[in-house]
Amino acid sequence: MKKCTYTPEKINKLVSLTISSEGSPEEFNLLSQHLRDCEVCREKLHRIKYIFSELTEMAKPDPLTPREIARLRGAVFEGSKQNKKTTVPDFSQSFVTVLLKPLAIAICAIFIIFAGWKIYREPALHTAKIQQEKISEEEVDIISHLDMLKDLETIEKLVKVLDEPPGSRS
């Protein structure tokens, strides 16, 4: 078989011309002339045509069934009624959907991220705080009993005074 002298770009154009069937008479003349002389391109085009015919065969769907038509009709006309309703500007609805929803989602996301970050970064600080709270509770307990301690000191002093022998007090 003789080798084709055309460049790949030129062959592509030929193929494109054959598949599209759209081109000037000159282009078709060139194509038929080349095909007459070039067995390689003839063979290739034959193969491509076959493959593309297979493709067009695949592209033929079975006609719509009554069930599919009913489904489409229902969806389109039910949907269109809804659409018609929404064509009337509903500001409260659009306010909720356009502004409030994303805002709420954003706030929740920020809160979750912040809480996660806090827990991740400060567990030690958190336990330290708890300990501190415990210490302070003990301290509060002591402080609340300080008056009683003072009273105890006074009682001790009084006992000492009473225990001393009478001669030593002068």
Added chain:
Amino acid sequence: MFAKTSTDLMEIGEITLEKAKGGDSRAYEEIFIAYRDRVFNAAYHLCNFDREAALDLTQEVFLKVWEKLSQFDSRSDLYTWIYRIMVNIHLKERKKRRLYERFLEMFQFWTEKNHSVEASQLSGLENQELRSALIKALKRLSPKQEIVFKLKLFSGMTFSKISEITGMAEGTVKTHFTRAISTLQEELKEWLQ
């Protein structure tokens, strides 16, 4: 006045169109009946032959058309306008890659179903392999290449019509088509030898 829309008007009528534009759902139902099969077929191509995805796309298209119909100015014909809406929706969806996921499910279904194979030069198994290779190759196309290629090959549109739908220059459309052919040849080289 409606020179470009003559084909459409034969199918739905100018009065019906005007009524539908004014929000008459019965008139819109006539449009739905007139175009539903064609829209579904085109959606089936765009969704890589996934019937379920094509039904969803068809539904979305008709909802969008109903929503935007009052804006239709009759400069192009109604079907071209509907098609433009479909292409835009499809491109958005393509970005999300949902259709490809569905396609994968469809392919599983396909192999299980043992899809009937047309009489051809290849054996049944080879034919199935070729079909899966073809779909794989289609997935390799860029969004613009895909749209141009499918509109041309499956819907049989002219380059000028595709240019009208996609808003690209006719030369650009041709370039995308040639590139799509080149990509497909590259992807299918095993089958072309």
